[in-house]
Structures are given as structure tokens and as C-alpha cells.
Amino acid sequence: METRAPLFTPVLLTGCFIILVSFAIRASFGVFQIPIATEFGWPRAEFSMAIAIQNLAWGFGQPVFGAIAEKMGDRKAIVLGALAYAAGLVLSSFAVTPEAHKWYEVLVGFGIAGTGMGVILAVVGRAASDENRSMSLAIVTAAGSGGQVVGAPIAEWLLGFLPWQTVFLVFAAAIIAVLALLPAMRAPARASKAEMQQSMSAILGKAFRDPSYTLIFLGFFSCGYQLSFVTAHFPALVTEMCGPIQPGGMLHSLGITTTSALGAGAISLIGLANIGGTLIAGWAGKRWSKKYLLAGIYTARTIIAAAFIMTPITPMSVVLFSVAMGSLWLATVPLTAGLVAHIYGLRYMGTLYGIVFFSHQVGSFVGVWLGGRLYDIYGDYTMVWWIGVAIGAFSALVHLPIRENREPGTALAA
Numbered sequence: 001m002e003t004r005a006p007l008f009t010p011v012l013l014t015g016c017f018i019i020l021v022s023f024a025i026r027a028s029f030g031v032f033q034i035p036i037a038t039e040f041g042w043p044r045a046e047f048s049m050a051i052a053i054q055n056l057a058w059g060f061g062q063p064v065f066g067a068i069a070e071k072m073g074d075r076k077a078i079v080l081g082a083l084a085y086a087a088g089l090v091l092s093s094f095a096v097t098p099e100a101h102k103w104y105e106v107l108v109g110f111g112i113a114g115t116g117m118g119v120i121l122a123v124v125g126r127a128a129s130d131e132n133r134s135m136s137l138a139i140v141t142a143a144g145s146g147g148q149v150v151g152a153p154i155a156e157w158l159l160g161f162l163p164w165q166t167v168f169l170v171f172a173a174a175i176i177a178v179l180a181l182l183p184a185m186r187a188p189a190r191a192s193k194a195e196m197q198q199s200m201s202a203i204l205g206k207a208f209r210d211p212s213y214t215l216i217f218l219g220f221f222s223c224g225y226q227l228s229f230v231t232a233h234f235p236a237l238v239t240e241m242c243g244p245i246q247p248g249g250m251l252h253s254l255g256i257t258t259t260s261a262l263g264a265g266a267i268s269l270i271g272l273a274n275i276g277g278t279l280i281a282g283w284a285g286k287r288w289s290k291k292y293l294l295a296g297i298y299t300a301r302t303i304i305a306a307a308f309i310m311t312p313i314t315p316m317s318v319v320l321f322s323v324a325m326g327s328l329w330l331a332t333v334p335l336t337a338g339l340v341a342h343i344y345g346l347r348y349m350g351t352l353y354g355i356v357f358f359s360h361q362v363g364s365f366v367g368v369w370l371g372g373r374l375y376d377i378y379g380d381y382t383m384v385w386w387i388g389v390a391i392g393a394f395s396a397l398v399h400l401p402i403r404e405n406r407e408p409g410t411a412l413a414a
Contacts (some may be wrong), residue, residue: 003257007260011127012136014121016143018078018185021086021178023147025171029054030235031264034407035164037100044336046098048372050105050278051232052365055224057109057362057366060219063120065110066350073121075182082175089172091147093165117144118357121337123185133341136328137334138282138368152235156264162278169301203348203377213352214337214339217359219294222395226388228268235263237293237381238324240312262315266322268292273326281331289305290339291402298396302389305327309385344405363391367382 033047054230061081069077088107095101113119121137158167207213239259284293308321340356341349367388375382 009127010181012124014140014184015124015140015179016146017181018115018178019117019120019140019176019224020143020147020150021174022112024151024154024311025085025089025175026112026116027148027151027231027267028171030232031152031159032167033232033236034239034260035159035371039100039164040096042098042119043376046372047101048100048232048368048375050098051228052367053374054105054109055228055361055364055368057320058107058116059109059224059358060365061110061113062357063351063354064113066118066122066348066352066354069115069119069350070348074119075185075233076363077114077119078182078185080150081111081116081119081180082179083111084108085111085115085175086172087111088173089168094173096187097267111175113191115178117141117337118199118350118354120211121333121353123346125337125341134286134334134338135279135282137337138278138285140385141282143277144274144333145271145274145326146247148231148274148329149268151271152264152267156261158397175293183317192350200269202346203352207352207355208342209325210343212343212404213356215398215402216336217356219298219398220336220356220360222298222388222391223267223336224365225367226305226363227329227367227383227390228364229367231267232368233381233384234266235260237314238263238266238318241380244308259315262318266318269322269330270326271318273323274329274331277327277331278331282334285335285338289404290335290342291392291399291404293341293401294332294335295396298392298399301325301328302392302396303393304383305389307335309382309389339402339404 029051036042037047065081068080072298084107088104088109088111091104092101120140123138125133130282155167158170162170210233239262248372264410281293281297304321304324308317311317335355336356337349340353344352367384371381371384372388375381
């Protein structure tokens with residue numbers, strides 16, 4: 001009688017915790033926008049550019065750390081990432097000019113790359129059995145959402161009695177502390193013999209010549225644009241554009257008495273809703289076409305975002321948007337990573353997904369920077385929001401022609 005491989009392994013559990021801490025810190029940066037801008041009198045575009053550079057550095061770093069993991073070892077890549085992350089946070093706490101802050105965010109971006117989705121998903125994907133791979137990728141992604149649930153509220157709470165500089169130092173200590181878990185991060189290479197014999201240049205050449213890989217690359221752009229814009233700017237948008245919270249209402253009874261607290265809570269609610277959405281995406285990715293699921297997710301995001309900006313922004317509409325968008329938030333990640341592994345195999349999944357993720361981070365750069373730039377020009381976020389709606393519709397369309405056929409020698413399911 002065949003024994004089923006366990007779903008929850010030490011590699012999966014360790015990967016979940018590392019990515020939870022990494023994403024908790026990353027998801028909190030929007031909360032710092034107003035305190036930092038107020039202290040130094042910076043225009044909104046300055047802080048936005050720093051976070052945009054962070055996202056771009058994350059994109060550049062992702063294939064680099066994926067290659068480091070595949071050539072030198074997963075744990076070495078994670079250690080390098082954690083050290084870069086901590087160094088960037090510590091240096092940022094001493095920054096008093098926008099230029100210095102931007103340079104230090106490069107280190108933070110590389111740190112997120114080394115402790116985030118690209119490296120951790122590849123490790124977990126290689127360690128998982130064929131029947132568990134899709135759900136394992138979803139569970140790790142959901143753990144990232146768990147970080148988003150706690151990150152912004154923790155930052156808001158700490159800012160209540162600590163200066164923002166000290167909060168950055170606390171976060172630096174937290175990302176270093178996760179390295180104590182690395183002894184459990186041992187992933188067997190679950191690649192076929194044919195895959196092991198392929199060189200990185202050979203598999204990259206196959207992918208770059210394949211139109212489907214290009215479409216996956218292009219389609220991931222809007223995911224980065226939407227997610228990073230919302231993470232960086234939605235707390236400020238809610239603080240400034242949302243109607244007042246009524247005394248005695250449900251939100252007021254939960255301790256959310258200001259639009260600032262609602263903005264931080266919205267990021268947490270998005271992450272909470274996404275835990276369920278991501279797990280459903282992982283379950284569905286094992287049963288149905290990943291490209292059609294991705295097209296459906298981007299279509300739903302487009303409709304939800306358009307509906308939100310076309311109606312008056314109230315506390316209730318913020319809550320409804322957060323739940324609806326949150327259920328689709330990172331649902332694209334296990335499907336996109338699974339699609340890459342399904343077509344091109346597991347041997348160089350980290351590098352191949354890292355390159356696709358670079359498109360995600362270019363979108364992140366544009367979304368965060370453009371949000372601050374257009375805010376300074378127009379005084380609100382309406383224009384940049386509609387650009388995100390259009391880009392989401394584009395991503396829904398480009399996934400439709402993707403061919404999900406496996407390349408020769410990549411027979412593992414994902």
C-alpha cells in the first residue's frame with residue numbers, strides 16, 4: 001500500500017515562518033509614509049520613490065538570489081537576504097535625507113528578495129511531493145498574507161510609543177532572529193534526471209524563446225502595480241479620502257476610531273482575506289487550468305477596483321474592498337509559480353520564477369512611484385487608480401494565449 005507524502009514538513013513550516021516575518025515588515029511601510037514625510041517635510045513623491053526603488057531592487061534581486069540558491073545553496077541565499085534586509089532597515093533609521101533613504105531601500109529590496117517568495121517557493125516546491133506541490137506553494141503564499149495581517153497593525157501600535165527610527169531597528173532584529181530556524185531548511189532536489197542534466201543557460205534559452213514565458217512575464221506586471229500601490233498608498237488614501245467613522249458603529253466598537261487606524265486595518269484585512277483566497281487558488285490550481293484561473297483573478301480585480309473608485313469612499317466601502325481584493329491578493333503567486341514549474345520543470349524554478357517576478361517588481365516600482373507623483377500633481381489618487389484598473393484588464397487578456405504544455409524533460413506536475 002502506497003504511503004501518502006505528508007503535506008506539512010519541516011521545510012514547509014520553516015518557509016512559512018520566514019516569509020511571514022519578511023512580509024510583515026514589508027507590508028508595514030505604508031504606515032510610515034505620513035510620519036516620515038511629516039517629520040522631514042518631504043513631498044509625498046519622495047517617500048514613494050524610496051519604496052518604489054525598494055520594489056525595483058527586490059525585482060532585480062529575485063533572479064539573483066534564485067541563482068545563488070540553486071548554485072550555492074538555499075540557506076546561504078536566505079542568510080545573505082536577511083543580512084541585507086537588516087542592514088537596510090538599520091541604515092534607513094538614520095536617514096535624514098530622501099537620497100539616503102532611497103539608497104538604503106536598495107538593501108531592503110535585496111533583503112526581501114533573499115527572504116521572500118522567489119527563494120522560499122523554490123525550496124518548498126522542490127521539497128514537496130507532486131500531489132502536494134500546488135497546495136504547498138499556496139500555504140507558503142498564505143503565510144506571506146499572514147505577515148500582512150500583523151505587519152501594519154504592529155507597526156501602527158509600535159509607532160504609538162516609539163519613534164519610527166526605533167521601530168525600524170526592532171524590525172531589523174526580527175529578520176535576523178528568523179535565521180535560527182535555518183537548520184530545518186533542508187530541501188531534497190526533487191528534479192528528474194533529465195532536468196538535472198540540463199544547464200541553466202539551456203533552460204533559460206528555452207524559456208526566452210517561448211512566447212508563453214513572455215506572456216507570463218508581461219501578465220505579472222499588473223499584480224505588482226496593484227499590490228504595491230495599495231500597500232504603500234492605501235493607508236494614506238483612506239486617511240485622507242474616506243468619510244468619517246461614525247461613533248457607536250461596528251468599527252468604532254472594534255477600536256478603529258480614526259481613518260488612520262482604518263487605513264492600517266485595511267492592509268491587515270486584505271492579508272486576512274487573502275489567506276483563504278490563496279489556499280483556494282492552490283486547491284484550484286491542481287484541478288483546473290492555471291492560465292484561466294489567472295485570467296479570472298485579474299478580471300475580478302479589475303471589476304472590484306473600478307467599482308471602489310466609482311462609488312463614494314466610506315468606511316464600509318473600504319472594508320468591502322479590502323475583503324474582496326484581499327481574497328484575490330496573492331492568489332496569483334502560487335498559480336504563476338506553479339505554471340512556471342509545470343511548463344519548465346523544478347531544477348531552475350527559482351531563477352525562472354525570479355525573472356518573471358522582475359516584471360512584478362517593475363510594476364511595483366511604477367505603482368508606488370506613480371502614486372506619489374500623481375498625488376503631488378492632482379492632490380488625490382484617482383488618476384493612478386484608474387491606470388491600475390486598465391493594467392489589470394490587460395493582464396487578464398494576456399494570460400489567455402499561454403500554452404500550458406510541458407517542455408521535454410520536465411515531467412513533474414506542479
